[in-house]
Amino acid sequence: MSAQSSENRVAQAILNGYLAVFFLYMFAPLIVMSLAAFNAYDYPSVTQWRGWTLKWFSALAEDDRILIGLQNTVVVALGVIVISLPLGLAGAFILTRLQSRWTGLLYAALVSPILTPGIILGISTLIFWRNFDVPGGLFLTVLAQSSFIASYSMLLFMARLQRQDRVLEEAALDLGGSNLLVFRRITLPFLYPTIATASVIAFLQSIENYNTTVFAIGGDWTLVTEIGSRFRFGLSPVINVIGVIFVVLTVVAATLYAYYRERERKRVLAIELELRAMDRQARLAAKRRGPEADETAVPLPARA
Amino acid sequence: MNELLRSYGRGLTGLFVGLTIVWLAVLVIVPQAMMLEQSLWSKERGSEISLRIDRAYTELETAKFDLAGDLAPDKKAELEDAVSRLEAEIAELEAQEQDPPKVYGLQNYTKMSGLHFNIFVKTIAYAALVTLLALVVCYPIAYAVAHLSTPRKAALLLLGLTIPYAINELLRVYAWLMILDYQGVINSFLAAIGFVSFEAKTWVPFLEYSGSVFVAMIYAYILFMVFPIYNTLETLDRNQIEAAKDLGGSIWLTHRRVVIPHAKPGIAVGCIMTFMLSAGSYAVPQIMTRGKSGDWFSQLIYRQFFESFNWNVGAAYSFTLLIACIVFIFLMMAIFKVGIRDIAK
Numbered sequence: 065m066s067a068q069s070s071e072n073r074v075a076q077a078i079l080n081g082y083l084a085v086f087f088l089y090m091f092a093p094l095i096v097m098s099l100a101a102f103n104a105y106d107y108p109s110v111t112q113w114r115g116w117t118l119k120w121f122s123a124l125a126e127d128d129r130i131l132i133g134l135q136n137t138v139v140v141a142l143g144v145i146v147i148s149l150p151l152g153l154a155g156a157f158i159l160t161r162l163q164s165r166w167t168g169l170l171y172a173a174l175v176s177p178i179l180t181p182g183i184i185l186g187i188s189t190l191i192f193w194r195n196f197d198v199p200g201g202l203f204l205t206v207l208a209q210s211s212f213i214a215s216y217s218m219l220l221f222m223a224r225l226q227r228q229d230r231v232l233e234e235a236a237l238d239l240g241g242s243n244l245l246v247f248r249r250i251t252l253p254f255l256y257p258t259i260a261t262a263s264v265i266a267f268l269q270s271i272e273n274y275n276t277t278v279f280a281i282g283g284d285w286t287l288v289t290e291i292g293s294r295f296r297f298g299l300s301p302v303i304n305v306i307g308v309i310f311v312v313l314t315v316v317a318a319t320l321y322a323y324y325r326e327r328e329r330k331r332v333l334a335i336e337l338e339l340r341a342m343d344r345q346a347r348l349a350a351k352r353r354g355p356e357a358d359e360t361a362v363p364l365p366a367r368a
Numbered sequence: 369m370n371e372l373l374r375s376y377g378r379g380l381t382g383l384f385v386g387l388t389i390v391w392l393a394v395l396v397i398v399p400q401a402m403m404l405e406q407s408l409w410s411k412e413r414g415s416e417i418s419l420r421i422d423r424a425y426t427e428l429e430t431a432k433f434d435l436a437g438d439l440a441p442d443k444k445a446e447l448e449d450a451v452s453r454l455e456a457e458i459a460e461l462e463a464q465e466q467d468p469p470k471v472y473g474l475q476n477y478t479k480m481s482g483l484h485f486n487i488f489v490k491t492i493a494y495a496a497l498v499t500l501l502a503l504v505v506c507y508p509i510a511y512a513v514a515h516l517s518t519p520r521k522a523a524l525l526l527l528g529l530t531i532p533y534a535i536n537e538l539l540r541v542y543a544w545l546m547i548l549d550y551q552g553v554i555n556s557f558l559a560a561i562g563f564v565s566f567e568a569k570t571w572v573p574f575l576e577y578s579g580s581v582f583v584a585m586i587y588a589y590i591l592f593m594v595f596p597i598y599n600t601l602e603t604l605d606r607n608q609i610e611a612a613k614d615l616g617g618s619i620w621l622t623h624r625r626v627v628i629p630h631a632k633p634g635i636a637v638g639c640i641m642t643f644m645l646s647a648g649s650y651a652v653p654q655i656m657t658r659g660k661s662g663d664w665f666s667q668l669i670y671r672q673f674f675e676s677f678n679w680n681v682g683a684a685y686s687f688t689l690l691i692a693c694i695v696f697i698f699l700m701m702a703i704f705k706v707g708i709r710d711i712a713k
Contacts, residue, residue: 109546179641184690188399247380295654318534
């Protein structure tokens with residue numbers, strides 16, 4: 065027994081050390097990159113330190129190509145949301161309700177873009193639209209990105225629809241509600257949280273996409289393809305500033321989310337405790353009134 | 369189909385079916401089919417045709433020269449005939465030279481040079497190695513986050529995993545460029561302890577080794593391995609692990625017989641995603657070589673499209689990459705005995 069517990073302790077220690085090394089591996093590069101944004105040296109570096117500066121931040125604010133790229137990124141991301149959410153939703157409805165031996169094949173076809181290398185999605189879009197004389201650009205970027213982001217939305221909607229209680233829809237239909245009314249008043253509201261999640265995920269997927277975009281973008285550029293071309297022509301700490309902004313935004317968003325989750329958890333816990341206390345008081349009151357009145361106290365379930 | 373019609377009526381069902389068909393056709397199937405079609409033909413602008421044009425021009429000149437001389441009427445008519453015939457032939461040949469006919473065949477695939485084929489094999493081998501290493505590195509992490517931590521600590525660890533995940537792939541890789549650069553962090557460290565000297569230019573040229581692409585790639589895609597495995601491990605009942613331990617199973621045996629079998633779908637998804645991303649990665653090799661060179665198959669494809677403007681060969685190379693990825697997916701499904709439904713979750 066003691067042999068096993070000491071084995072466990074050693075294993076735990078090794079694992080903790082491993083976790084520490086792993087997170088160092090994950091974060092050290094980000095720290096190096098962020099530090100270089102504040103170095104006065106003209107080439108991004110942390111080793112040739114020329115003193116702290118904020119000049120790269122103002123350089124970024126005056127960098128037109130990057131600002132236009134940012135604008136294009138947002139336009140593309142909004143376009144992707146507009147196209148991929150309805151497609152994903154339609155696919156999810158069909159796959160969750162269609163009982164056929166073709167369902168498996170259809171499913172495979174609809175998720176295949178996720179498993180296809182991004183560059184191939186960009187290339188095939190480019191080749192397809194050349195037949196209609198549409199050159200690479202923001203429009204093709206929206207379409208190329210939508211082909212796989214729609215699949216992600218579909219998976220999210222499917223997960224939600226599989227948890228749907230159909231009784232409500234059935235009841236509304238039996239009471240004479242039209243299909244459209246039932247869809248608008250029952251199905252859609254049930255999907256609202258997923259629509260929000262899917263929009264956020266589509267937006268994030270779109271703004272950070274490079275491999276698909278670089279083939280479909282043509283002469284235009286997004287923030288990410290502009291960063292990509294800077295590696296070839298004129299690397300400067302301005303890129304690091306963008307990195308710092310990304311890091312800060314991500315940390316803030318992730319922390320807010322974690323904080324919100326924690327508060328939600330505490331709120332649920334508090335309600336649970338309050339209910340327990342009420343329950344206990346009710347029981348006490350019932351006991352004081354005598355055993356015959358016990359039925360009036362409604363026992364609460366142990367967990368809310 | 370009946371169930372759909374009953375829940376949503378004709379109009380909405382029609383809309384859903386229509387949207388799905390448009391999605392499949394316009395965004396997925398037809399573009400892929402066209403890429404395949406494009407890869408199966410080429411336009412040969414052979415030297416033979418221009419030789420024939422030159423010869424026709426010479427004949428035409430001779431005939432015209434003869435015409436200018438003193439000739440019998442029948443001879444003259446014959447020569448005039450020859451001139452108009454030659455002129456028609458030249459016009460036709462020149463049209464052909466401008467727009468040569470499509471020649472269908474596998475030539476775009478079979479023409480792949482030894483160098484390009486080596487790059488293809490190297491890319492696939494590297495991608496497989498990246499996948500394997502990522503699996504080895506990530507499995508303990510996913511297990512630790514899912515099972516060995518208190519809920520609070522697990523939430524913190526997940527947060528730590530999400531932050532690098534949310535930062536752009538290019539910027540994540542860029543951080544490694546700074547570390548491995550000539551005067552980067554590692555070389556400066558080596559100089560500080562006297563291993564290399566900047567004056568004597570004896571620094572280690574990490575970026576010239578293809579291994580640097582490899583290191584950055586593991587870094588860039590490691591989290592696509594962690595999350596799928598974590599998701600499946602999270603659903604494993606902790607009592608099963610306890611039971612295995614109580615029955616005297618060692619840590620190794622418990623993992624081999626209880627935890628890993630449960631995590632199979634997650635491992636399969638993680639491997640497929642990591643392999644697909646690394647085999648098809650354009651960003652990582654492009655940045656690690658600062659866009660100057662780099663022999664990753666995706667860069668070769670990019671050059672076929674945007675530098676050689678040979679879309680047919682580019683399409684053939686893309687299709688080859690796609691086939692490699694599909695083969696890998698089926699391989700994983702066979703090894704881990706999972707279906708397509710388990711995969712995309």
